[in-house]
Amino acid sequence: MSNPTGPQDPYGQQGDGSSWTPGQAGGSSSGPGQGSGPSWGQGQGGAPGGDMGGGYSAPPPPPGYYGGGAGGPMFSGTEKNNLGVWALVLGILGLVCCGFVTAIPAVILGNKSKEAAAMGQADNGGLGQAGVVLGWIGIVWGVLALIWLFFLGGMAVITEVSTGTGTGF
Secondary structure, three states: OOOOOOOOOOOOOOOOOOOOOOOOOOOOOOOOOOOOOOOOOOOOOOOOOOEOOOOOEOOOOOOOHHHOOOOOOOOOOOOOHHHHHHHHHHHHHHHHHHOHHHHHHHHHHHHHHHHHHHOOOOOOHHHHHHHHHHHHHHHHHHHHHHHHHHHHHHHHHHHHHHHOOOOOO
């Protein structure tokens, strides 16, 4: 007579807890049939919420987001996994081609990813740690590149001028 997940029969349950069947006259609360089926006051569905009266059980809890079942969300603890992925990608780019431009955001996002993993909002704290390490390596390489560019590049101009092979300024 009832389906906890589908539409329910509006004529199946009366206000006093009894239900009308075609063989009954009126809405007596004597119960359905002569000893067949559950007696009044016993649940039919066996749902954890217990009997709601008239043989109806408590409805199931609403489903979680991402299509999860009644037990909660299917992908719990992964809403901030993208931070670790971005930290790793930016750390690799900082090493390969972009230097400071991507290495500094890799360190920032990697630290946020590790915090999210510690709070249970992500489950890939290792990617965040890798992004932090690669970001710091990219920063060190960038500093060394700047030192080489300004110091050694400046020294090349000075030696060029002093030897007379350069055009000067």
